[in-house]
Amino acid sequence: GDSVTQMEGPVTLSEEAFLTINCTYTATGYPSLFWYVQYPGEGLQLLLKATKADDKGSNKGFEATYRKETTSFHLEKGSVQVSDSAVYFCALSDGNQFYFGTGTSLTVIP
Amino acid sequence: DAGVIQSPRHEVTEMGQEVTLRCKPISGHDYLFWYRQTMMRGLELLIYFNNNVPIDDSGMPEDRFSAKMPNASFSTLKIQPSEPRDSAVYFCASSWATTNYGYTFGSGTRLTVV
Numbered sequence: 001g002d003s004v005t006q007m008e009g010p011v012t013l014s015e016e017a018f019l020t021i022n023c024t025y026t027a028t029g030y031p032s033l034f035w036y037v038q039y040p041g042e043g044l045q046l047l048l049k050a051t052k053a054d055d056k057g058s059n060k061g062f063e064a065t066y067r068k069e070t071t072s073f074h075l076e077k078g079s080v081q082v083s084d085s086a087v088y089f090c091a092l093s094d095g096n097q098f099y100f101g102t103g104t105s106l107t108v109i110p
Numbered sequence: 111d112a113g114v115i116q117s118p119r120h121e122v123t124e125m126g127q128e129v130t131l132r133c134k135p136i137s138g139h140d141y142l143f144w145y146r147q148t149m150m151r152g153l154e155l156l157i158y159f160n161n162n163v164p165i166d167d168s169g170m171p172e173d174r175f176s177a178k179m180p181n182a183s184f185s186t187l188k189i190q191p192s193e194p195r196d197s198a199v200y201f202c203a204s205s206w207a208t209t210n211y212g213y214t215f216g217s218g219t220r221l222t223v224v
Contacts, residue, residue: 032210038156043201043215051210102152
């Protein structure tokens with residue numbers, strides 16, 4: 001069945017460092033791909049999405065490109081801030097439901 | 111739009127008591143999902159509805175859990191009787207006709223069973 005695998009955490013970075021969180025997927029059809037972010041004590045919020053191959057989703061300085069050839073959707077940010085500290089979830093949708101990764105905790109230190 | 115609204119935000123109850131969690135999805139959304147989040151098991155899909163009809167409840171852990179959606183604007187998740195291992199954050203989410211547009215999550219209900 002469909003599934004998502006994302007890199008284990010936790011990840012700790014210094015402010016202004018480059019961030020990559022790896023995500024790969026397995027799907028039988030043509031899924032849409034998402035990154036969600038969860039700040040402490042809150043629900044998950046949609047960060048960005050891509051609905052077809054080669055699409056790039058972007059928001060708040062974060063980017064991810066839908067790579068069909070490598071079945072990947074890695075999250076990147078060029079310069080992280082303390083306020084980016086959160087848990088990041090990769091997910092795919094087959095049109096009926098989502099399949100979430102296990103989440104990667106990111107802590108950014110000043 | 112006020113987003114997905116869940117109540118209560120926090121619930122503390124004694125083992126054996128009945129607990130009811132409530133969710134109001136975004137108006138016009140066709141899908142509603144109930145998730146449970148714990149440190150040990152992460153985010154688990156419990157059940158989802160399409161146009162008020164339960165589609166997949168295979169994630170409901172046992173018969174103590176039940177969910178209903180009597181109309182397009184309201185859903186409940188009930189645990190009876192509650193047990194300490196049910197302690198978790200329960201999220202409701204809703205989406206348009208296809209989840210390819212993404213879910214919108216509520217803020218969650220933190221349940222503690224003592």
